[in-house]
Amino acid sequence: MANIKNICLAAFMTIFAVSGLFAQSSEPELAPDRKAAIDSLALEKVRDLSKYISIIGDKETPFSEANRVIERAMELFSEGSQMGVSSLASNEVKYYGVRTYFRRLMALNYDKVKIDWFNIQYISDLERQPDGRYVGVITIYQRFQGITEDGMKYQDTTKKDITVYVERKQTQIGGRLIGFWDVLLGDIRVSETTQ
């Protein structure tokens, strides 16, 4: 029985490795300047998300504008991505689909909300996967500050890790075939929360 398992595992690994080789061989390795360009593009997308989150959370943002910005922010994520949410009051990290997270952020029960992201950097460089996609992890620190109507202030700083996927795609524009890099953000996981 163990032998059959081993044979199956070996066969699976061989197929996986061969398919990976084929996938890799279809597209040559990126030149350093092109790789640097997609690294930079992914960081820019994370910074864009940071700004969108601060607009959505800002109580002065009109409802219609916040909804519009949610749609723009949603375009940054791959389907089914989740956002981790933590609090100093609990050790538990809750995960929500990003749209639900944005809706909750918009409805937070504070009079004023200020959210800043800082120290945005790669903790795991974009690496090419067997399927041709590039995957990396960008870490950010989020400073959250909420002030209630009666002046009570809550604030925390959360370190979050964002999985980033970059994929080469093509589309037709004006009768031309355009090759582009599609940067999509995946799950955002909380790695620590401090005051």
Place this chain on the structure above:
Amino acid sequence: MKNSGKFILFAFLAIANLGIISCKKQPAATVVDPQAEVIAKAKADLRALLNDTEKSIEQKEKELAAIKALNLTDPEVLSLIAQVEEKIAAQKAEALRLEEERKRREAELARANAPENRLRNFFGQISNAPSQGAADANINQALDMFTSPDAPVLIIISKAGDQPDYDRPTTIQKYLEYLKDQKKPADAIENIVFDDNGKIKELELTKLK
């Protein structure tokens, strides 16, 4: 015979006397020197040219050339010619300066009205808008330059030889809203494709500039 001789003598004297009278009738002061008249006229014309404020430069040059063609050597005429030449040269220089200034203004106006510059101005006004309303007003005006709010916008992120790598294509409406939300400088304009009505149907930007 004696009488006829007297008559001839008398007639001769009478004719001679008549000649003396006619000579006396022509006073010396009224003798006209044609050259002096020409010089006087030239001086008057040259002074008129110096004081004139209405004739064109071409007209003045024509009149001056006519006077110079007389080849007068009178020192005052020569001095006046030099003064008129100096004045015409100054007027020409001023006319040239004004023409260059006019051309510069026209070129500036043309540049400001060029679609690329109008669009760049809108980008700046949207990114730096003091309020959401101001940004929206500029977005609406900028959209008028396009065939539709869905006109595609391509953004170059790198180039491999002549082959550009793009970010995910977007639309002009989304790009303008992106500038409003992110409040950051727009990417540089690389290429604009117009339709037959002069509206922008495709925009290419670049992060490489």
